[in-house]
Amino acid sequence: MLRGAAATCVVASLGLVATNVGASPKATGPTLVVYSAQGYDKAAVAAFNKTNPGFNVTLNDNSTGPLLQQIQAEGHNPKWGILWVDGATAFAALDQQHMLATHIVPKANFNAVGKANIPADGSYVPVSMTATGALVYDSAQIKPSQLPKTWAQLATSKYAHDLGMNDPTQSGPTYPLIAGLMNYLGHYKSGSTASAIKAGEAYLAKLKRLGLVINATNGPTIGAIQAHTIKMAIVQSSAGYGQEISSLPSLRVAYLTPVTALPGVIGIDRLMPQAVQNEARKFVAWVLSPAGQHVMKTGDPQGDSLFWPVLNGESASNKVIPPIASVPMQTINPYVWGPLETSINNWFTANVNNG
Amino acid sequence: MTTELTATPSPVTAPPVVGAAPPTPRARRRWSGGTIVLWLILTVLIIAPVGCFILLATSPRLFNQGSQYFTLAYIEQTLRGSTLRGILNSLWVSSVVAVLAVSIATTLAWLVQRTNVWGRRVWPFLMWVLLLVPTWMMTLGWGDLLQPYGAASAAGINTHFLYGEFFGPTGIIIVLTTAAVPFAYFIVAAGLQGLGSEFEDAARIHGAGRLAVLRTVLPIVAPALLSALAISFAETMSDFGVAFTLGYHSNFPMATYALFNAISNYPANFSVAAVIAIVLIASTIPPIMLQSRVTRRRSYAVLSGRTRIARRHELRPWARVGATMGIGLVFFVGLGGPLLGSVLGSFVKNLGIYSSGVHLTTAYYTQVLHPSIADKSLGSPLVLSNQLGVVVATATGVLGFFLARRLVSNVGGWGQRVTDVFLLGSVAVPGVVLGVGYIFFYNLGLIAHDLINLYKTLPLLMLALVANSLPGQTRFMAGPVAQLQPSLGDAARVHGATRWRAWRTTSLPLVSRVLLWGWLLTFTKTIAELAIVQILYPPSQEPASVSIQSYLGNYELGTGTAMTVITMVEMLLVIGLALALYRALAPRGWRRIGWTGVES
Numbered sequence: 014m015l016r017g018a019a020a021t022c023v024v025a026s027l028g029l030v031a032t033n034v035g036a037s038p039k040a041t042g043p044t045l046v047v048y049s050a051q052g053y054d055k056a057a058v059a060a061f062n063k064t065n066p067g068f069n070v071t072l073n074d075n076s077t078g079p080l081l082q083q084i085q086a087e088g089h090n091p092k093w094g095i096l097w098v099d100g101a102t103a104f105a106a107l108d109q110q111h112m113l114a115t116h117i118v119p120k121a122n123f124n125a126v127g128k129a130n131i132p133a134d135g136s137y138v139p140v141s142m143t144a145t146g147a148l149v150y151d152s153a154q155i156k157p158s159q160l161p162k163t164w165a166q167l168a169t170s171k172y173a174h175d176l177g178m179n180d181p182t183q184s185g186p187t188y189p190l191i192a193g194l195m196n197y198l199g200h201y202k203s204g205s206t207a208s209a210i211k212a213g214e215a216y217l218a219k220l221k222r223l224g225l226v227i228n229a230t231n232g233p234t235i236g237a238i239q240a241h242t243i244k245m246a247i248v249q250s251s252a253g254y255g256q257e258i259s260s261l262p263s264l265r266v267a268y269l270t271p272v273t274a275l276p277g278v279i280g281i282d283r284l285m286p287q288a289v290q291n292e293a294r295k296f297v298a299w300v301l302s303p304a305g306q307h308v309m310k311t312g313d314p315q316g317d318s319l320f321w322p323v324l325n326g327e328s329a330s331n332k333v334i335p336p337i338a339s340v341p342m343q344t345i346n347p348y349v350w351g352p353l354e355t356s357i358n359n360w361f362t363a364n365v366n367n368g
Numbered sequence: 369m370t371t372e373l374t375a376t377p378s379p380v381t382a383p384p385v386v387g388a389a390p391p392t393p394r395a396r397r398r399w400s401g402g403t404i405v406l407w408l409i410l411t412v413l414i415i416a417p418v419g420c421f422i423l424l425a426t427s428p429r430l431f432n433q434g435s436q437y438f439t440l441a442y443i444e445q446t447l448r449g450s451t452l453r454g455i456l457n458s459l460w461v462s463s464v465v466a467v468l469a470v471s472i473a474t475t476l477a478w479l480v481q482r483t484n485v486w487g488r489r490v491w492p493f494l495m496w497v498l499l500l501v502p503t504w505m506m507t508l509g510w511g512d513l514l515q516p517y518g519a520a521s522a523a524g525i526n527t528h529f530l531y532g533e534f535f536g537p538t539g540i541i542i543v544l545t546t547a548a549v550p551f552a553y554f555i556v557a558a559g560l561q562g563l564g565s566e567f568e569d570a571a572r573i574h575g576a577g578r579l580a581v582l583r584t585v586l587p588i589v590a591p592a593l594l595s596a597l598a599i600s601f602a603e604t605m606s607d608f609g610v611a612f613t614l615g616y617h618s619n620f621p622m623a624t625y626a627l628f629n630a631i632s633n634y635p636a637n638f639s640v641a642a643v644i645a646i647v648l649i650a651s652t653i654p655p656i657m658l659q660s661r662v663t664r665r666r667s668y669a670v671l672s673g674r675t676r677i678a679r680r681h682e683l684r685p686w687a688r689v690g691a692t693m694g695i696g697l698v699f700f701v702g703l704g705g706p707l708l709g710s711v712l713g714s715f716v717k718n719l720g721i722y723s724s725g726v727h728l729t730t731a732y733y734t735q736v737l738h739p740s741i742a743d744k745s746l747g748s749p750l751v752l753s754n755q756l757g758v759v760v761a762t763a764t765g766v767l768g769f770f771l772a773r774r775l776v777s778n779v780g781g782w783g784q785r786v787t788d789v790f791l792l793g794s795v796a797v798p799g800v801v802l803g804v805g806y807i808f809f810y811n812l813g814l815i816a817h818d819l820i821n822l823y824k825t826l827p828l829l830m831l832a833l834v835a836n837s838l839p840g841q842t843r844f845m846a847g848p849v850a851q852l853q854p855s856l857g858d859a860a861r862v863h864g865a866t867r868w869r870a871w872r873t874t875s876l877p878l879v880s881r882v883l884l885w886g887w888l889l890t891f892t893k894t895i896a897e898l899a900i901v902q903i904l905y906p907p908s909q910e911p912a913s914v915s916i917q918s919y920l921g922n923y924e925l926g927t928g929t930a931m932t933v934i935t936m937v938e939m940l941l942v943i944g945l946a947l948a949l950y951r952a953l954a955p956r957g958w959r960r961i962g963w964t965g966v967e968s
Contacts, residue, residue, distance in 0.1 A: 046824070046907045052922060055743040058908070071907035073824075074914070076921060079902050081634040086807040088432045090816055092824050103634050182632055183616075229616060232923035239718075240516040252923070260718050313741045316922050355633050362629075367450060367619055 045070045045292045048084065049097040050077045050185070051277065053312025060308045061299050070296060077103070077185040084112075089284065094293045097140075097279045099249075099317075100189050101130065102354060104137040104280045105347035113137060114281040114290055119298040126337055127323030129344045130276045140300050141277035141309060141320035144268065144342055145190040149253035150245035151238050153263040160245075164198070164269050168216060174224035177237050177246040180366055181358045183229040186249040186275050191217070191357060192350035193273025193343060206349060214360060221365045238264070249275060250340075251319040254333050259315045271343040277320060303327075406774055409767065413835040414794055417805035418645075424808075425642035431808050433638050442639035446647075451640065454626035455647055458611075461537070461622065462604040462651075465544045466552075469600040470593055472545065472698060473552035474586075477560050479691050483681045486692040491699070492557075496885060498702045499550035500892040500939065504609030505932060506543055509706025510534060511613070512713030512929060519712035519719065536618040543614065544604050546702035551603055552596035558847050559592025565679045590662055598655035599843060602795040605648050608899060623648060624798045631804070638804065645801045649793040656789050707936075714930040732930035740924065746915055746931050750938065753895045753912040756826075757942075760833040761890035765883055767834065768841035769849065775842065776850040794839035799899030806832050806904055829904045836900055837890040844889070848882040877958045884950050892939045 047058055047070060058072045073080065077098045084093055084107075091112075096104070107113050116135040123131070123139075130139040148167075150160060155175070161167040167176065181187040191213065195201065198216055199209025217225075226243050228234040231252035237243045239261050253266040279300065281293040299305045301324065310318050310330035318330050321337040329337075420431065425442055428434030446452070479485045480492060513519045514531040521527060533539065563585070571584040586593065611622035623644055630640040683691060713719045717727040739745045775787050809815065811823040822828040852875050860870035876883075898913040905911055912935055920928035951959065 052741050052918075055741075059743055073905075073907045074910060074918065075902055078632045078634075082631055082636050082804065083807060083903060085433070085634070085636050086431075086638070086804050087811055087823075090811050090813055092811075106634060182629055230921070230923075232921070232925070233617075235923065236925075242516070256923070312743075313922075315740055315924070355635070355637075358633055362450065367621075 045094040045289050045296065046073060046092055047071070047095045047097060047296070048073045048075070048080045048093040049095075050075060050080060050099070051097055051309075051313075052317035053309050054097065056312035057300065057305065057308045060304070061296060064304065065295070065299070068292065068295075070292070078183075091282050091284050094282050094285050094289050095279055095296060096282070097277070098185065099143065099275055099277050100185055101132075101137065101139075101276055101278050101347040102189060102192070102351035104278050105132070105351040106354075107280060108132070108134065108136040109348065109352070112283055114283045114285075114293075117281050117294060117297060119294065119301060121298075121301040122325045123323055124325045124337075126274065126321065126342065126344075130274060130278075130323070132348075137278045137280040138297055138301070139276035139278055139323050140297075142323050142337065143186075143275045143277070143320050144250040144272040144340055145186040145275040146193055146247050146269070146272040147250040147253055148245055148267040148269055149235065149238065149248055149256075150265055150267065151241075151261070151263055152265045154238075154241065154244040157265070157267065160267055161269065164194070164216070167269065168219045168223065170223060172223065172245075174226075175244040176220065176223075177226040177228060177234045177243040178220075179231060179234050179248060180227050180229050181354075181361055182366075184231065186231075188354050188358060189273055189275055189345065189350075190247060191361065192353070193271070193345050195357075196273075196345045196350070197271055197343060201349075203349075206353065210353070210357065214364070217361070217365050225365070227366050235261075235264070250334075251317060254319040254331065255315045258319075258331060258333055268340050270341040272341065274342045274344045276323070277317075402770075403774065406771060410771075410790075413831060413838065414802075417802060417809040417832075417835070418794070418797055419805075420808040420812075421638070421801050421805035422642045422646050422649075424638045425646055426639075428639045431638075442637075443643050446640050446643040450621050451626045451630070451644065454621035455623045455644065457615075457621060458605055458623035458648075459651060461541060461544065462601045465541060465548055465604045466597045466600040466655075468541070468545045469548035469552045470556065470596045473549050473596060474556050474560075474593065476549070476695060476698065477553055477557040479695060481557065481560055482679075483683050483688075483691065485683065485688060485695065487695070491695055494699050494703065495550050495553050496888075497940075497943075498546070498699065499554075499889060500943070501547075501703065501706070501936075502609060502893070502896040503543055503547045503607055504613065504898070505710070505896065505936065506547065506702065506706045507610055507613045508929070508932065509709035509713075510539075510543070511709070512719060513705055513709030515719075517719070519709050519716060522712065522716045522719075535614055537620055540610055540614045540618070540620060540622075542701060543610050544607060546698065547607070547610075548600040548603055549698065549702070551599045554844070555596040555599065555847065556589065556592050559589040563589060591659070594655070594659040594662055598652065598659055598792055599795065601655050602652045602792045603840075605651055606796045606798050608798050608800070627798060628800060631800070641801070641804075645797060648796045648798070652792040652796050653789055656785070656792055660785060660788075710929055710933050710936070714926065714933045717926075719926060719929075732926035733934075735924075735927045736930050736934060740927065741918070741922070744915060744918065746912060746934060749910050749912040749915040750935065752909060753935075754938075754942070756830065756833065756911060757891040757894040760830055760837065760894045761887045763830070764834050764837045764841050764890045765887045768838055768845050768886060769879075769883065771838070771842040772845040772849040775846050791839040791843055794835075795843070799836055799897065800903070802832055802836055803900040803903030806900075824904070824906050826906055826909065829901065829906065832900050832904050833894050833897060836897065837893055841886055841890055844886055845879075845882060848879050852878060877955075880954060880958045881950070884946060888943050888946055891942065895935065895939060 045068070047054065049072060051057070054072055054074055058070050062068055062070055073083075073093070075083075077100070080096065080098065081103055084091065084096065087093070096107070104113065108115075113136040118131055118135040118138050126142050127139050130142070148160065161169075161172060178190070179187040181191055194216060195206070195209045195213030198212040199206070201209040226234075226237060228237060231248050234246045234248055235252060235256050238246055239256075250266055250272075253264060257264040257266070279297050281290055281297070285293070300309070306322060306324065306327050309320070312318055314330065319334060321329055321334065423430055424433055426439060427437055428439070428442075429437045447455075476491070476495075480488050511518070514527045514534055515521075516528065516531065518527070534542075567585050567588060568581050571581045576584060606624065608624040608628065611625040612628065614620075615622045615625050627641045627644040627648075630637045630644065714732050715728050715730065717729040717731070736746050775784060775791075806828065807823065810828055816823060822831075856874040857870045860874050861867070865873065896913060898917060901911050901913055902917070905914060912931075916928055916931045916935065919925075919931060
């Protein structure tokens, strides 16, 4: 009797599980799929669906690398409607392959930093801003007065074995940091990038000789500061602020001149049906609305929410973030530096990471 | 001493596949309907997606990943620099790990089965648990334990030296060996089970010392040892968890990491990744060939109606203590250390951060319920992962059993060798290759528009997870299935039973526990799987491994570790529940004899 009842329970449970797991979310109308690497993306998609009845936006939440892999493998039969990640270089590459819808920038009150990051063809939209190459340091180990004032001073023996950074092949914001360094050190304006690359490579090689510590991503790099293996690191600004307000209050963020702008960017898939593209445009407009900005600023309070708004009238989510005007920020041309990513990363792997 | 020469390989001493039951007349029909259906299923699950991926090695244009329809440039590009170094590292590490794993597994199996070592009922159970723990969890746990200001440090133990050693080739070999030991153990243990004491006695009577006895007896179980070597080698070649964590941090590139690296940049270089995948698959051919060559040269049949149960050696007290401690050490490295690290780490505030004291906290567990990232709790992802686990484990169990039966019913033929290479080659395929291969195949216009549009749906994710588990599961079941005497079923049929009833009343009782443990193996593997799930999960239906990864990747290590611990505890509860249900539901006779080919 007992055995029979238990067997019935098992069979019923298996059937229930199979039925539930086979069911997909209820879909009405066009289905916009957002491919996003932002910490607040789940909150944003949920809020958008809630405030826009009839929409059923779904989310593929992943790191930037796997998302771009999937987009490339999907090729001419894409499933993504929106790509939302940090850094414009991948968007420039997608635009050059004619994979992005153009002129998608909605009417919004962009500030100067926002405007500086809008491409001429309007193929992607900056919706937030962080800086890469921010000097994150532990004030318990090194005083602000002891910090380097310039990039040149950072590459001196005074800071030997004190500095860490991420591996550009693993950490999305690190290639823009390296490209920004090359852009600055080579005084790049236009034309050939050869001398700028050479200047950047020489600088990174010098840092390596001075004991630069490479870790895969922000986590272990800041972990190395926290474990007193190093005293400071050049990483994304939001990563530094996130740890300052959570686990390591003695962590601070400083900015050498210049750091590189790393916009949070949205692009729309050109190959999607027009109905889906229209839905995507509504989503972008909502993200830039006060409601959208609020969700972005509150969805991941110790992580990606720690950005500078790109809209006038909006303020940063936390007082720990200084006014954007006080940050010496440069914007690099993603259409120039984007296509060089693989070769520069390969050089880094061979000469800095394994060198 | 020579082994008995017979025409029939033994079903028991032989490893999975080699040395199975004699072919039946039905098995001699090479292309039966069942075979065709089976290969069609394998094509849909594995051959077509992986085939699409590896085609990219020479024909990137076929999938719009380059301009060439045929090129060898990517082969040349792969076989140099750090990629070549990664491949060579993987080859020598996998070889060393395979030898170490088989040596340790053989020693353990002998101690547990043939001596009076303490805990003889506990060790095989722990071996099962070890089999279920993925390498990334092992590495994460050891990292939490040994890192500066980590869990051991919080307990007042200085682990600085160990940490340096662990994050290097030594740590890589240790973790991979402990992960490979269970695979080798269950094969070797099954082989030793059929080996009575008479061979040892005969050797001793002829004046052999301990070493000479070993030299005499071990070759008798050579098929099992070679099979264990092959599976350990293939599992190690395909491992990504260790390559990505320990390998990366110690600047020790391995093939799976090189593959990941090739596709982690944008644009991804799928062609180089495809060449590496081919190397991984091809690397399993030599072990299979060696196994095949050795087992064809002579018979290893030692089991007969006169086989006697082996006698246990009574170890002297000090030897008994030493042997028990040695076994305990193996399990401490594989299970105890990582578990201790993870559990302690999840209760220490700011693990890994320089501080003057240790502060315990339950905050990370609170954050699992009330996450710092909005709408990213573990609840519904874990429920979904469990649902996936149930469906995938059940489907894999059914398919694996039928495939195992096919495999062992065609002993010695080309079909069996091809199937064996195919299965072991599939074991060596990393999850990321399968995941991306699924995109290339199932998102083809021909398939998605004209046949069935499955990409980014739960059914496709399930198919991929079944494909990921099926090769290992089949090889796992092939040994026990090979031991089933066809005469049992024939007798039942003669007495009027239908085919289903004959199977249910004769075979099922004999393999019931194997099926149960196989189910649990796939269930836990499915919950812990990340690479495939990350690529193929349907939008807005995020499984647990993706949620945990988003916290670990966001440097919320405390919350990520607490989530890992909760997931592990939940998996153990399911194992306990499944075993309890088996006990409650299975007839007493099943429980007594359902251990065929597997002990616990």
